[in-house]
Amino acid sequence: MRQGRLTQNQKDALSNAHENKFAHYQEIVSTRKNRQAILEVGFGDGRALLQQAITNPEIDFIGVEVYPPGVGQLLCQCQLHNVKNLFVFHGDVESLLAQTILPTWSRVQIYFPDPWHKKRHKKRRLISESFIKQLETILSCGSQLHIITDWDDYAEHIELVMAGAKRFLKVENPNLERAQTKYELRALKLGHTIHEFLYVLG
Numbered sequence: 001m002r003q004g005r006l007t008q009n010q011k012d013a014l015s016n017a018h019e020n021k022f023a024h025y026q027e028i029v030s031t032r033k034n035r036q037a038i039l040e041v042g043f044g045d046g047r048a049l050l051q052q053a054i055t056n057p058e059i060d061f062i063g064v065e066v067y068p069p070g071v072g073q074l075l076c077q078c079q080l081h082n083v084k085n086l087f088v089f090h091g092d093v094e095s096l097l098a099q100t101i102l103p104t105w106s107r108v109q110i111y112f113p114d115p116w117h118k119k120r121h122k123k124r125r126l127i128s129e130s131f132i133k134q135l136e137t138i139l140s141c142g143s144q145l146h147i148i149t150d151w152d153d154y155a156e157h158i159e160l161v162m163a164g165a166k167r168f169l170k171v172e173n174p175n176l177e178r179a180q181t182k183y184e185l186r187a188l189k190l191g192h193t194i195h196e197f198l199y200v201l202g
């Protein structure tokens, strides 16, 4: 797993910034019951997620990311902008989903998951039959699953996996308002096609 070099601000934010950590969300969960909660898996540098949280103060956003500089960066930005509705879990999405206190998710968003091109690495892809089955158990009717990739081969893989997940109903031509992510801007510069998938759990 990539560790990356942390700036002093990112290190400080990882050690402090308690009010923007998922542990804090769990402490105050009883006060958030009537709010929607959106999960973003693998937010990278978190700038798009931060923007989404600032634009939608009535919704709680929980971001999970394994890459320490990304986590530190987003925590720093949350503090800087005094954001009260974004909570960050540093670790693997599996560890987050194993937590006993979780909100009822209205949406899970996965933007530009690692493509794992090599044939022998494809089983590491986040979108897999078992992961989607797990999401089915934690989501409720009407919850959305929003996935975006710029790799044609991964897009085919997503179609294949989701075709087997009969409870997820595909929404044609999704048009969710969102900010562009760092990987998306890079993909566009490279001339890649952006493939967007939206499903609703029936």
Ligand SMILES: C[S@@+](CC[C@H](N)C(=O)[O-])C[C@H]1O[C@@H](n2cnc3c(N)ncnc32)[C@H](O)[C@@H]1O
Pocket: 041, 042, 043, 044, 045, 064, 065, 066, 067, 070, 091, 092, 093, 094, 110, 111, 112, 113, 114, 115, 126, 181, 182, 183, 184
């Ligand atoms: C290709 S990057 C995309 C980042 C961001 N979504 C964007 O579009 O700019 C994929 C990100 O997912 C994170 N990631 C991969 N597997 C993960 C997992 N199991 N749990 C949490 N984050 C994960 C990686 O650390 C990486 O930052």
